[in-house]
Amino acid sequence: MTHDVAQDGTDHAPDTAIRLRSVTRRHGSGDTSVTALDQVSLGFPKGTFTAVMGPSGSGKSTLLQCAAGLDRPTSGSVVVGGTELTGLSETGLTLLRRERIGFVFQAFNLLSSLTAEQNVALPLRLAGRRPPKARVREVLEQVGLGGRARHRPTEMSGGQQQRVALARALITRPEVLFADEPTGALDSRSGREVLTLLRGMVDGEGRTVVMVTHDPVAASYADRVVVLVDGRVNGELIGAGPGVGAEDIAARVTELEAASC
Numbered sequence: 001m002t003h004d005v006a007q008d009g010t011d012h013a014p015d016t017a018i019r020l021r022s023v024t025r026r027h028g029s030g031d032t033s034v035t036a037l038d039q040v041s042l043g044f045p046k047g048t049f050t051a052v053m054g055p056s057g058s059g060k061s062t063l064l065q066c067a068a069g070l071d072r073p074t075s076g077s078v079v080v081g082g083t084e085l086t087g088l089s090e091t092g093l094t095l096l097r098r099e100r101i102g103f104v105f106q107a108f109n110l111l112s113s114l115t116a117e118q119n120v121a122l123p124l125r126l127a128g129r130r131p132p133k134a135r136v137r138e139v140l141e142q143v144g145l146g147g148r149a150r151h152r153p154t155e156m157s158g159g160q161q162q163r164v165a166l167a168r169a170l171i172t173r174p175e176v177l178f179a180d181e182p183t184g185a186l187d188s189r190s191g192r193e194v195l196t197l198l199r200g201m202v203d204g205e206g207r208t209v210v211m212v213t214h215d216p217v218a219a220s221y222a223d224r225v226v227v228l229v230d231g232r233v234n235g236e237l238i239g240a241g242p243g244v245g246a247e248d249i250a251a252r253v254t255e256l257e258a259a260s261c
């Protein structure tokens with residue numbers, strides 16, 4: 001897909017949620033430096049679900065962190081919904097993350113002293129906004145936890161906690177949802193529930209989801225699988241999509257991982 005990039009660096013591709021251009025992320029310097037991402041160029045079309053796979057240490061989390069404005073590339077550019085992140089101040093990045101991006105992590109990251117509804121309302125409170133009760137209830141219902149609003153994380157299963165984390169990510173109606181191993185700590189049934197919800201956010205609401213996973217079953221919920229090896233995109237499966245089995249994905253990802261050897 002081609003499109004124009006204006007002189008001011010804004011990205012006018014209306015159908016691209018995130019674009020990475022030649023993104024390199026190096027840690028450290030000199031002989032001990034590690035290149036976590038090496039000239040990665042990728043676009044994530046709006047309303048699609050992408051899984052990022054690859055061996056341990058291949059740069060998957062770094063890719064997610066750079067794309068989400070949680071980490072800054074050493075070089076290259078990241079554009080989210082037309083906004084070039086590399087030019088933003090820390091405050092600008094914080095605001096963008098708060099208003100336009102949602103996150104879900106393997107470890108849920110809920111505050112244990114708060115109830116489900118208080119956890120869900122937190123992003124709005126942090127933004128200085130009064131969380132509308134109806135909206136909090138709506139997102140909790142969306143993830144199937146309408147009856148658990150007053151429960152604390154310790155009173156919920158792992159799958160329920162991850163669904164609270166999902167509701168918290170959705171409260172601001174983000175354009176893009178990033179998920180780093182969202183099912184990594186869950187049993188397979190709870191994992192499937194979370195993946196079905198992620199899929200629904202793409203199909204039902206047109207959101208863009210980017211998910212790091214080691215699990216071909218999780219990847220089988222995505223439209224596309226990007227395979228990273230040694231910080232580079234080694235290939236991708238387009239139209240991975242629902243209907244393509246996890247075994248097929250596992251086999252094709254293994255082939256793509258080996259292709260650099």
Ligand SMILES: Nc1ncnc2c1ncn2[C@@H]1O[C@H](COP(=O)(O)OP(=O)(O)OP(=O)(O)O)[C@@H](O)[C@H]1O
Pocket residue numbers: 027028034035036054055056057058059060061062063
């Ligand atoms: N803060 C850091 N300082 C130094 N090296 C780092 C740092 N963060 C990541 N790295 C290195 O960058 C490379 C990519 O790490 P990253 O966590 O992105 O990989 P990953 O594919 O997500 O791995 P895993 O599947 O094991 O979670 C690895 O070699 C890692 O050791």
